[in-house]
Amino acid sequence: MPNPTAAILIIGDEILSGRTRDSNMHYLAGELTKNGITLAEARVVSDDADAIIGAVNALRAAYDNVFTSGGIGPTHDDITAEAVAAAFNTPIGIRQDAYDLLAAHYARSGREFNDARQRMARIPDGATLIDNPVSIAPGFTIGNVHVMAGVPSVFQAMVASVLPTLTGGAPMLSQSWRIDRGEGEIAGPLSTLATEFPDLSIGSYPFQENGAYGSNIVIRGTDAGQIDAAMSKLAHLFPA
Amino acid sequence: MPNPTAAILIIGDEILSGRTRDSNMHYLAGELTKNGITLAEARVVSDDADAIIGAVNALRAAYDNVFTSGGIGPTHDDITAEAVAAAFNTPIGIRQDAYDLLAAHYARSGREFNDARQRMARIPDGATLIDNPVSIAPGFTIGNVHVMAGVPSVFQAMVASVLPTLTGGAPMLSQSWRIDRGEGEIAGPLSTLATEFPDLSIGSYPFQENGAYGSNIVIRGTDAGQIDAAMSKLAHLFPA
Numbered sequence: 385m386p387n388p389t390a391a392i393l394i395i396g397d398e399i400l401s402g403r404t405r406d407s408n409m410h411y412l413a414g415e416l417t418k419n420g421i422t423l424a425e426a427r428v429v430s431d432d433a434d435a436i437i438g439a440v441n442a443l444r445a446a447y448d449n450v451f452t453s454g455g456i457g458p459t460h461d462d463i464t465a466e467a468v469a470a471a472f473n474t475p476i477g478i479r480q481d482a483y484d485l486l487a488a489h490y491a492r493s494g495r496e497f498n499d500a501r502q503r504m505a506r507i508p509d510g511a512t513l514i515d516n517p518v519s520i521a522p523g524f525t526i527g528n529v530h531v532m533a534g535v536p537s538v539f540q541a542m543v544a545s546v547l548p549t550l551t552g553g554a555p556m557l558s559q560s561w562r563i564d565r566g567e568g569e570i571a572g573p574l575s576t577l578a579t580e581f582p583d584l585s586i587g588s589y590p591f592q593e594n595g596a597y598g599s600n601i602v603i604r605g606t607d608a609g610q611i612d613a614a615m616s617k618l619a620h621l622f623p624a
Numbered sequence: 625m626p627n628p629t630a631a632i633l634i635i636g637d638e639i640l641s642g643r644t645r646d647s648n649m650h651y652l653a654g655e656l657t658k659n660g661i662t663l664a665e666a667r668v669v670s671d672d673a674d675a676i677i678g679a680v681n682a683l684r685a686a687y688d689n690v691f692t693s694g695g696i697g698p699t700h701d702d703i704t705a706e707a708v709a710a711a712f713n714t715p716i717g718i719r720q721d722a723y724d725l726l727a728a729h730y731a732r733s734g735r736e737f738n739d740a741r742q743r744m745a746r747i748p749d750g751a752t753l754i755d756n757p758v759s760i761a762p763g764f765t766i767g768n769v770h771v772m773a774g775v776p777s778v779f780q781a782m783v784a785s786v787l788p789t790l791t792g793g794a795p796m797l798s799q800s801w802r803i804d805r806g807e808g809e810i811a812g813p814l815s816t817l818a819t820e821f822p823d824l825s826i827g828s829y830p831f832q833e834n835g836a837y838g839s840n841i842v843i844r845g846t847d848a849g850q851i852d853a854a855m856s857k858l859a860h861l862f863p864a
Contacts, residue, residue: 400663402653413642423640428666458808459828460815500811568698571740575700588699
């Protein structure tokens with residue numbers, strides 16, 4: 385059975401303007417790979433309701449799991465929760481358990497639990513909360529969509545909360561082999577090798593180092609024996 | 625008139641598996657912003673023909689320009705040129721001017737111009753070549769889609785070749801203001817400010833530093849006078 389699939393939807397003008405470099409996609413990719421879930425697509429859209437709604441609906445129909453990052457804070461440009469509720473055609477309002485968590489948090493810290501902060505308790509009907517041990521304001525899961533914060537430390541904590549609840553597959557294994565020759569010299573035998581091992585993914589990643597060309601070959605799959613066999617053939621074709 | 629729009633489509637299993645961290649999206653975002661073109665969406669898909677074709681067709685219909693990154697080398701997993709030709713329902717074959725460039729390059733360097741390397745001269749009918757001063761193998765433009773290499777140094781050189789051919793808009797300007805208070809305390813006045821300046825984008829980007837909360841406020845737009853006016857009000861609301 386093929387591994388379950390996932391997509392990530394990153395929401396934020398600051399990524400698309402080049403001001404901020406996203407790190408959540410790369411983090412999630414690594415965590416999913418370890419857990420046998422295939423990250424099949426990533427998208428970045430701006431803080432625009434129609435763009436978010438369109439992407440959420442396209443991705444949740446196409447993949448087993450969708451993770452969103454960003455837009456769930458207290459400010460006017462945080463519109464993800466509303467947009468996800470609209471994508472599911474579901475009402476959204478202040479949720480008592482989220483409100484209580486936040487009220488207790490602000491009472492402890494002596495800061496005002498004002499209207500803006502209360503907005504972070506707005507959760508679509510029928511969602512379950514995602515724990516946020518870093519800054520309390522929860523994420524939520526609705527259907528197969530997991531709505532999480534954009535701040536990397538909070539995103540990572542939420543991924544740790546969600547992953548154990550998901551059905552994983554066989555962990556994706558990989559081995560790599562460095563060849564100090566340009567891709568063009570190795571492409572023929574490599575293509576033959578890929579045909580011999582149809583269940584493995586064999587990728588070639590070229591590099592330049594001190595003016596010379598080389599390629600890193602990465603063999604991925606879920607069957608360690610097949611990967612070993614393909615690696616032996618590769619090492620025989622292109623000795624180190 | 626609003627600025628022209630663009631999307632980037634990054635093609636590569638190595639990004640989605642977490643092995644490699646993409647840098648081309650962030651680079652292109654900065655270059656487009658300088659040139660008054662709004663990067664409105666980014667997608668990452670795997671080395672899969674259907675995924676590439678679907679994304680190319682969705683993005684070229686939705687935006688003024690589409691940039692692709694990756695999958696145009698000589699190995700079996702390089703299928704971008706074929707997939708883009710299929711998206712345009714256009715034949716693809718060895719193109720003489722691209723072939724001649726590559727043949728001369730390999731003759732100069734004394735390396736064999738073999739079948740795998742000749743694949744890099746396969747260009748969809750009707751496309752124009754994009755110059756590659758780094759490693760010669762050209763990219764191409766077909767319709768509003770610019771097909772470029774994934775290796776960052778080559779991608780960047782190709783962006784430099786393409787950008788002068790595009791119609792830009794007014795450069796997007798921005799100023800930022802650091803506020804050493806949590807987003808929840810400034811969200812109300814910030815929302816009012818955003819309503820007063822509907823032509824500006826006012827973003828709030830929270831951070832934590834030494835255990836204290838703060839926010840960077842970024843005001844973006846094409847009218848320097850309006851940005852100055854909004855910054856003055858912001859500085860008055862939240863003095864440094």
